[in-house]
Amino acid sequence: MVTDADSDRAEMSYSNYEFHRVGSVAEFTDGRGRAVCIDGRVIAIFRVGERFLAIDDRCPHAGASLAAGYVHEGTVVCPRHAWRFDLETGAWADYPKLGVETYPVRVDDDQVLVGVPRDGKDAEQSAPKS
Numbered sequence: 001m002v003t004d005a006d007s008d009r010a011e012m013s014y015s016n017y018e019f020h021r022v023g024s025v026a027e028f029t030d031g032r033g034r035a036v037c038i039d040g041r042v043i044a045i046f047r048v049g050e051r052f053l054a055i056d057d058r059c060p061h062a063g064a065s066l067a068a069g070y071v072h073e074g075t076v077v078c079p080r081h082a083w084r085f086d087l088e089t090g091a092w093a094d095y096p097k098l099g100v101e102t103y104p105v106r107v108d109d110d111q112v113l114v115g116v117p118r119d120g121k122d123a124e125q126s127a128p129k130s
């Protein structure tokens with residue numbers, strides 16, 4: 001259930017981000033990732049049903065592209081050594097204190113938009129949300 005307070009909180013947190021169009025909904029395949037470059041960041045965007053989730057594309061283990069990973073039960077499995085990352089929080093499934101940065105995603109008028117922090121720095125310094 002989304003409350004007004006939740007909505008206000010989402011608006012406040014979104015105000016720190018600049019949203020960039022990355023394609024139409026139809027350009028994203030369900031259960032697959034796609035890497036995009038925005039302001040020097042490479043971001044992996046995943047479509048899971050009607051939802052869109054975005055995390056840093058670079059695996060913190062050895063740098064593989066997470067967009068090329070296998071999506072399974074809310075995680076993406078890195079294609080190189082199979083570390084798993086939660087698509088909601090960015091947390092490494094086997095040790096949740098580590099992980100990758102996440103980014104907000106909106107869909108407006110059938111266009112997918114990804115939010116990048118306005119100050120050019122990671123909003124939460126790559127600490128996964130818990």
Ligand code: FES
Nearest residue numbers: 059061062078081
């Ligand atoms: S590069 Fe991703 S698990 Fe090793």
